[in-house]
Every structure is written in structure tokens, then in C-alpha cells.
Amino acid sequence: MGPHLLAGPRILAQLHICAPGRGATPSARSWCSCGRDLTAFGHRKAAALIADHAAHRTLCPLLTQGKEAA
Numbered sequence: 001m002g003p004h005l006l007a008g009p010r011i012l013a014q015l016h017i018c019a020p021g022r023g024a025t026p027s028a029r030s031w032c033s034c035g036r037d038l039t040a041f042g043h044r045k046a047a048a049l050i051a052d053h054a055a056h057r058t059l060c061p062l063l064t065q066g067k068e069a070a
Contacts, residue, residue: 012063015053017046028053034062 013032020026028046030038030053040049057063 013053013057013060015050017050030056032056032060032062034060036060 011033013036014030016029016031018027025041026043026046027039027041028049029040030036030049036056038049038052040046
């Protein structure tokens with residue numbers, strides 16, 4: 001594998017939301033390359049995890065690295 005395959009954008013954090021429809025239980029998974037890997041089931045818990053994921057994106061050193069210089 002050459003170095004050119006490792007260069008370029010890569011996923012550092014991801015939020016996956018599953019809202020299957022009426023009468024089904026929604027879920028959310030928040031993942032970050034810093035080691036964060038959280039899952040929530042149910043309306044309230046999934047909504048709380050979505051908000052927490054957004055907050056994590058502003059605080060995680062891996063995600064904020066380099067933004068100070070910009």
C-alpha cells in the first residue's frame with residue numbers, strides 16, 4: 001500500500017440514526033476515532049445522544065485539532 005492511499009480526507013466521527021417508522025424504536029450510534037462508541041435506543045435517549053454527539057464534535061481534540069490555526 002503506497003502513501004498516496006493514506007492521504008486525503010478520512011472519517012473522524014460519525015453519527016448513525018435509525019428511525020424505522022411509526023411504532024418502532026429509534027436508535028442512534030455516536031462513534032469517534034478518539035475511542036468514543038455510544039449507542040442509544042428509544043426516542044429520548046437517541047435525541048440526547050444526538051445532542052451529545054454535536055457537543056463532542058466541538059470538544060474532541062482529534063476533531064478540533066488544526067481549527068485553532070485557521
